[in-house]
Amino acid sequence: MAKTYFIHTFGCQSNKSDSERIAGDYEARGYTEAESWRTCDELVVNTCAVRQRAEDRARGFMHNVVVHFNETGKKRPKIILTGCMTHHGNEKLYEMMPAVDEILPINEVGFNTAAVRKDVKHAWVPISTGCNSFCTFCIVPYSRGREKSRDLDSILAEVERLVAGGTEEITLLGMNVNSWGLEKLGIGFRKLMHEKPSYNREDLPDNQSQYLQPKKTPPFVQLLRAISAFDQIKMIRFMTSNPWDFHDELVDEISTNKKIDRYVHLPVQSGSNDVLYRMNRGYTRETYLKLVEKLHKGDPEIVLGTDIIVGFPGETDEEFQETVELAKAVRWQVGFVAMYSPRPGTASWRIYPDDIPHKVKKERWEILDELINKRNLSTRPIVV
Numbered sequence: 001m002a003k004t005y006f007i008h009t010f011g012c013q014s015n016k017s018d019s020e021r022i023a024g025d026y027e028a029r030g031y032t033e034a035e036s037w038r039t040c041d042e043l044v045v046n047t048c049a050v051r052q053r054a055e056d057r058a059r060g061f062m063h064n065v066v067v068h069f070n071e072t073g074k075k076r077p078k079i080i081l082t083g084c085m086t087h088h089g090n091e092k093l094y095e096m097m098p099a100v101d102e103i104l105p106i107n108e109v110g111f112n113t114a115a116v117r118k119d120v121k122h123a124w125v126p127i128s129t130g131c132n133s134f135c136t137f138c139i140v141p142y143s144r145g146r147e148k149s150r151d152l153d154s155i156l157a158e159v160e161r162l163v164a165g166g167t168e169e170i171t172l173l174g175m176n177v178n179s180w181g182l183e184k185l186g187i188g189f190r191k192l193m194h195e196k197p198s199y200n201r202e203d204l205p206d207n208q209s210q211y212l213q214p215k216k217t218p219p220f221v222q223l224l225r226a227i228s229a230f231d232q233i234k235m236i237r238f239m240t241s242n243p244w245d246f247h248d249e250l251v252d253e254i255s256t257n258k259k260i261d262r263y264v265h266l267p268v269q270s271g272s273n274d275v276l277y278r279m280n281r282g283y284t285r286e287t288y289l290k291l292v293e294k295l296h297k298g299d300p301e302i303v304l305g306t307d308i309i310v311g312f313p314g315e316t317d318e319e320f321q322e323t324v325e326l327a328k329a330v331r332w333q334v335g336f337v338a339m340y341s342p343r344p345g346t347a348s349w350r351i352y353p354d355d356i357p358h359k360v361k362k363e364r365w366e367i368l369d370e371l372i373n374k375r376n377l378s379t380r381p382i383v384v
């Protein structure tokens with residue numbers, strides 16, 4: 001009888017997409033998917049580390065697995081841990097979760113095997129892995145490693161297979177999709193990435209706009225055009241496109257290429273320039289607003305969504321108010337608002353004390369959630 005696997009996934013769409021590839025790898029080796037983690041031979045736990053609560057959930061799940069098999073006396077499956085929690089390193093992880101048998105670094109999940117997808121009409125297609133941006137609060141550059149663009153041929157071959165199978169909608173995935181392919185042009189980084197721990201904000205390089213802009217059409221725009229050329233593809237989405245590396249030609253392409261969704265996710269994180277500096281985001285509220293203006297000018301039907309962190313270290317009432325004012329000005333259709341949670345190993349964890357009380361974070365969260373998601377200032381249609 002064929003051996004079975006089960007994948008339990010926490011976190012974002014990138015994790016879900018990675019799980020589809022891990023499933024593909026299992027199926028290529030002759031495994032079949034079990035109905036539940038209670039009945040599989042191998043259990044993969046794909047973890048998220050974006051906030052402490054996400055890590056707690058993975059540990060809670062692992063606890064339930066151990067209790068279940070202890071109580072039933074059944075043989076426990078082999079447990080493989082992957083995802084963003086792998087940044088803790090093997091030693092710490094085995095200590096935190098002794099039931100884990102193997103650790104699979106997430107950047108080893110490649111593109112060599114076809115993903116197993118449940119949805120036929122729509123497919124998530126990863127175009128890059130990792131991130132070079134080193135926003136001070138974020139664990140991704142440590143957990144997923146440096147940004148690496150997937151080859152154009154490999155992406156197009158996958159799209160071709162998907163189209164042949166009936167797929168009409170594609171979402172391109174990456175931590176910073178708009179810098180896709182730039183490292184392959186050999187134009188290199190604008191500044192060196194910081195690999196060594198920094199204890200002062202001033203020591204951190206400006207990591208955004210990390211590549212010099214190409215003189216010719218940016219690779220990501222070329223990719224959008226190449227995918228649009230498939231007649232069967234009716235809709236292309238992408239996430240996440242960040243305010244840096246957002247070339248004017250990308251604005252033009254979104255405006256004129258109607259196969260591209262009118263929803264653009266554009267994380268801002270804060271409306272205060274001082275907070276943005278502490279976050280090492282590499283843009284200002286003014287440059288963000290300018291980009292929003294360009295997008296709306298390109299096509300008034302374009303709608304925007306965003307990510308915001310409230311209660312970042314040192315965020316004053318005035319700084320928070322600047323984010324509120326920005327929300328009123330931009331009128332995002334949707335805002336994923338998060339309360340700051342220090343992630344061990346990140347620059348903000350090293351540099352800044354987590355000094356905003358939970359009560360204040362919660363109040364700020366409620367104000368923005370109400371303003372953006374409940375009151376919904378936008379007059380544009382939601383097309384998320």
Ligand code: SF4
Nearest residue numbers: 131133134135138140
């Ligand atoms: S761009 Fe910033 S927030 Fe996004 S994954 Fe990279 S470091 Fe994290």
